[in-house]
Amino acid sequence: MHNSIIIEASVLAVDKKIRIQLKLFNVFPEEQLLWSQTFDVDMSNLLKLYSQVIRKIASEIQFTLSPEQRSQLDESREVHPDSYKAYLRGKCNLYQQIPDGVKKGLEYLYEAENHFKRALALNPNLSLIHYHYAWALFLFGRHEDANRLAHKSFDILKDCPPGYFVLGETYLAMGREDLAIESHQKLAALAPP
Numbered sequence: 001m002h003n004s005i006i007i008e009a010s011v012l013a014v015d016k017k018i019r020i021q022l023k024l025f026n027v028f029p030e031e032q033l034l035w036s037q038t039f040d041v042d043m044s045n046l047l048k049l050y051s052q053v054i055r056k057i058a059s060e061i062q063f064t065l066s067p068e069q070r071s072q073l074d075e076s077r078e079v080h081p082d083s084y085k086a087y088l089r090g091k092c093n094l095y096q097q098i099p100d101g102v103k104k105g106l107e108y109l110y111e112a113e114n115h116f117k118r119a120l121a122l123n124p125n126l127s128l129i130h131y132h133y134a135w136a137l138f139l140f141g142r143h144e145d146a147n148r149l150a151h152k153s154f155d156i157l158k159d160c161p162p163g164y165f166v167l168g169e170t171y172l173a174m175g176r177e178d179l180a181i182e183s184h185q186k187l188a189a190l191a192p193p
Contacts, residue, residue, distance in 0.1 A: 004028040005061055013085075016043045022053060024060055035060045043085075082115075109136045127153045134166045143173040 008023040017040065024035040037056065041049040051074070058065050116133040119126065134149035147170040168183035 005034070007057065013043070017041070018043055018046060018049070020049065020053070022057075024057065106139060109139060112136065131166060134170075138166060138170055138173070143170045146170045147174065 004027045006025050006027055008025065010021045012019045019038060019040050021038045022036065023033060026032045026034055035056075039049055039053065055065070057063075113133075113136065116129060116136065119129045120133070123129070130149045130153045134146045134153070137143075137146035137149065146166060150167040150170060153166075164183050164187035168180045168187065171177070171180035171183060
């Protein structure tokens with residue numbers, strides 16, 4: 001029987017600083033803490049932190065990153081703090097699932113769209129931006145644009161689980177149930193056993 005590993009994360013953002021605490025657990029056959037670490041970083045260096053965290057987790061679970069994955073992690077990128085805050089506030093409000101929250105969330109995401117465009121101009125091969133921007137476009141009702149960006153995620157990063165989700169949702173909104181089902185089936189196939 002193989003091990004089942006989960007990651008527990010907590011995030012605290014104050015001004016332009018972020019503190020992320022991560023814990024890695026083995027949950028089968030019994031729960032066991034494998035690793036815990038706290039990361040403090042300026043919001044502008046958030047993507048560098050993501051790269052550091054991914055490398056650390058891969059090392060802890062003895063997962064070998066491909067040369068392409070290592071190359072992506074080595075790229076130097078910065079996050080515009082106001083854009084990231086607008087994006088997070090937008091998502092937070094949308095998750096409330098109440099009319100005022102949805103309206104406010106979309107307003108924040110419209111503040112963030114210019115920064116998505118700027119990020120893509122600076123680094124057109126960053127699949128994370130394609131995914132998040134595609135999701136924002138989907139929420140704006142721009143389903144074909146969202147679909148195009150979700151496809152771009154696959155050109156950059158093969159078998160991108162978030163991309164399959166957005167792709168399925170955009171196909172569903174466009175009335176292409178057959179392709180929506182196919183995308184969600186591919187997403188389900190990527191889930192661990």
